[in-house]
Amino acid sequence: MRLPISRLAATALLSLTGALLVPTAAHAANIVTNPGFESGLSGWSCSNGQAVAGPAHSGSYALQATPAGADYARCSQTISVKPNTAYTLSAWVKGPYVYLGVDGGGSTWSSGTDWNKLTTTFTTGASATSTTVYLHGWYGQGPYNADDVVLDGPGGTPPPQDTTPPTVPGALTVGRPTSSSLALSWSASTDDVGVDHYEVSRDGGTASNVGNVTGYTASGLSADTTYRFKVRACDAAGNCSAYTSEASGTTTGGTTPPPTGLPKHILTGYWQNFDNGATVQRLRDVQDAYDIIEVSFADADRSKPGGVTFTLDPALSSRLGGYTDADFRADIRTKQAAGKKVVLSVGGQNGTISVGDPTAAANFADSAYRLMQTYGFDGVDIDLENGISPTYMAQALHSLQSKAGAGFVLTMAPETLYMQSVGSTYLDLALRVKDILTVVNTQYYNSGAMNGCDGKAYGQGTVDFITAQACIALRAGLRGDQIGIGVPASPRAAGSGYVPASVVNNAIDCLAKGTNCGSFKPGTTWPDLRGAMTWSTNWDASNGNDFSTNVGAHVHSLP
Structure with missing residues (x-):
């Protein structure tokens, strides 16, 4: 049988080489610049x-x-x-x-x-x-x-490179001072159509992209301090104008929140008004080491946006053999007589309370004050994990404090993500209510790795993670006495991020005294660091009271 020409050629090739040569597959083309980020963010x-x-x-x-x-x-x-x-x-x-x-x-x-x-x-x-x-x-x-x-795929022909910067913005002014912020405004660049964003430099430092706006509020500033600013315009190609002339402004004098009667260093614990497998407790049975007891949680008033209500959980009452509302109120008074503060926590993982306009802010303040009067709560805790409006929540909290008067306790328990920068919602809120804020106990768990104040990423569950996260808020303008370390009381209390008491104590020492740090050591210390918080007193009881015994003793031993 005659072979086709192609088969004859292949047979001849095999006889000469002993193997059939085939073309190799082409490698994929890649027209991405810096595809592996080996050159930082160049090209991105x-x-x-x-x-x-x-x-x-x-x-x-x-x-x-x-x-x-x-x-x-x-x-x-x-x-x-x-x-x-x-x-x-x-x-x-x-x-x-x-x-x-x-x-x-x-x-x-x-x-x-x-x-x-x-x-x-x-x-x-x-x-x-x-x-x-x-x-x-x-x-x-x-x-x-x-x-x-x-x-x-194939690359195209790049357009001609743009090397012309926008014109310099004009008329930079600094005004509307508070104890922690200054408002900047400037005239748009005359090349405004080509402007992609404006950059603001403070005191000659690295410029920050503030978006395509002609106004910006610099927050997280120190009280009674003068700051210098300058602004430049940049286009999408990365060309930036020269800076404007510097303009300066001075923040107003700071204010210390009204006294609450709490010790200098405190331990905070959340008490569960529900049964989720942890030890059930009457409020009077909460471990004595806790200085603030956060009652978890208030409920949303469905009839009034922003309004809150509270009801003792009937299932919990049944588990405790008939724990009544009157028993609960009496327990609040008992704890207060022992020098403790009992606060109503608003939110939690499933909290759906939204304060997003003036009406909701008024409803929140009015309803929270009624609950304080009814039960004798010393204040409120903001633990909304489904988003907040710093503007209107700050308005609501200032209104509530003015109603409650002396001794009002305001705490917060934000997730780590929302305290990452001064533009993050919870850190923004904390700075807006700094004048009435008792303590922010950031939840340093259920978060994975996060960037710290030194720009490096740290994994949760370590001294470095806690200290590098805490110093973000401290450097943003919160005082040491307004910062607490929030961690789970047992491995079962959270999805991730549980640490032994020794890690919490080391982080406290690192921030307050500069000792027992990990690889990250802040450039300063905050001896007045407020203390630590845990979820929850119930899980602490389930874990042999390890947190209240060991972290509590360490917090209370701080000078």
Whole structure:
């Protein structure tokens, strides 16, 4: 039988070489600049992102970005492409709710703790010359990582490079001083159409992107202090104008919150008005080491936006053999007679109370004050984990304090994510109510890794994580006596982040005395650090009272 020519050629080739030679597969083209973040963020435009060493898929570095408030940590790059052309976009990612996509095109996402590959495809339009690829996380989630971003396809012809900066903004003024903030305003650049954002520098420091606005409030400032500012305009190509002339402003004198009758250093514990498997307690049975007892939780008044109510849980009452409302009120008085403060906590994981306008703010203040009068609560705790409006919640809290008068106790228990910067919702709120704030007990758990005040990422459950997070709020303008360390009382009390009492005590020592620090050591100390908090007194009881015994003794021994 005669072989076809192609088979004859192959047979001849085999006879000469002993093997059939086939062409090798072409490697995927990649037209992304700095795809592995080995050159930092060069080529990328990122919010709340940085190139970090360590959790890399390949090479030495990877992207780590942390959503904060309404900012879901987008990192993007605009790339020249060809029209009517198919492209494949991929990246290796890990973390909660990581999105990969193309502006105007498709996207994909994943949520995993290990590296996994995301891939999406798209075809450019008939007149397309560039496309923007992006990665981002999601609201209320922890940091995500990304590495090895690939856009597989032919590169286009880059447009002519823009090297012309916008014109200098004008008429910078500084006014409306408070004890912790100054309001800036300026005239827009005459090249305002080409302006992408403005940058503000304080006291000659690194410029901060404040967006495409002509006004900005510098917060987290020290009282009775003069600050110097200057502003410049920048375009999307990274060209920035010269700075305006400096303008200065002075904050007003600070105020110390009214006295509450609490010790200098305190232990705070949440008491559960429900049964979730922890030891059930009558309020009078709460361990004596706790100086503030947070009653968890108030309920939303469905008839009045922003309003709160409280009812002793009937199921808990049954478990305790008939614990009545009158018994509960008597227990509050008993604890107060022993020098303790009993506070009503608003929120929790399932709290749905929203204070987003003046009416809701008034309803909150009025209803919370009625509960204080009815039960004898010493104040309120803000533990809303489903979002807050700093403007209207601050309005509500100032109104409530004016009604309650002397001895009012105001505490907060924000999640770590919401205390990451002065623009974060809870830190913003804390600074707005600094004049009446007793203590912020940030929940240093259920959070994963977070960036500390030194810009480095630390994993939860360590001395470094607690101290580097606490110093963000301290450097933002809160006093040491307004900062407490919040941790779970037992491994069962939270999804993650439990630490032994020794770790809590070491973190307290590091912040208050500069001793027992980990690899991170703040440049200063805060001897008046307020203390520590735990969820919850019930879980503490289930864990042999380890927290109240060991952390309580350490807190109360501070000078």
